[in-house]
Amino acid sequence: MRHEDVWRALDALAAEHGMSASGLARRAGLDPTAFNPSKRTGPDGRARWPSTESVAKVLNAIGAPLEAFAALVSGNPGTGGGGRRPISGRRIPLIGMAQAGGEGFFDDGGYPVGGSWDEISVPEVPDPHAYALEIHGDSMEPVFRDGDLVIVSPGAPVRRGDRVVVRTRSGEVMAKELVRQSAKRIELASLNPAHPNYGFDLPEVAFIHRIVWATQ
Missing domain, CATH: 1.10.260.40 (lambda repressor-like DNA-binding domains)
Incomplete structure (x- = not known):
């Protein structure tokens, strides 16, 4: 052993x-x-x-x-997996939502970089730049709960109604639902009505990535 x-x-x-x-x-x-x-x-x-x-x-x-x-x-x-499917051999970077707001975790293109990420094995995701975030807080309940993991694909197209991860240029990172995106602005919704919705002018947004898979 x-x-x-x-x-x-x-x-x-x-x-x-x-x-x-x-x-x-x-x-x-x-x-x-x-x-x-x-x-x-x-x-x-x-x-x-x-x-x-x-x-x-x-x-x-x-x-x-x-x-x-x-x-x-x-x-x-x-x-002995209790009926669960064996995990894939692919490992992708993993970080906490709050930690993701710090410097040195993403490059200018919004791709994960640096050696401070953990790793996790996940079902196959075709995007070579995919990464995982651990949800913090209850703003997206009941879909995403505190401690859930979401798999994020920087290369996936983003459309209205998608659940997305957004990072602002000020370093704020959030998981929300994309309500509207124009040439100048995005509007985001918190699924939990106890939390506010958000809107940002596009120059305020560092990146917006689609959530393609989530654990419960």
Whole structure:
């Protein structure tokens, strides 16, 4: 059993249940940063292993048998996935919605860059620049809930009625529904009526990308 295989198995469990590693930790009642890549090695470079207690809490929280986890560690996810489809081998960048507003995560074209992203395995998405965001807040309930993951395709055409991720030039990142787009302005809707709608002149918008898949 190798250190990287155990962590890969935890990442795979998270992806199969529509969560990031931090979302899986939260679901299990652990510190949300417990499974972050930065916690997988110590300051001295030595490997850190997840505790048996942490793994047990994860399996209890998602209702997975120990055999399912062991199968993922050994690289055979089909033996214990609880009826779920085995995850794809493709991995794409993953970041939290709030964190995505920071500098250094997107290039001038709106594509993910830099080494600070996590990664997640997802169903096949044809866009080579696709990335994942973890939803924060309840403005898009009941469609997207806090902690859900959305897969975003910068290359997909955006039309009225699409659920989109928008980043403004001031660094604000939000998931909304595109209500209207003209040559000068976009109008966005929050699905939760308790939250306001938004409108931006196009020069205020860094990018608008379509959400093509979401976990629940």
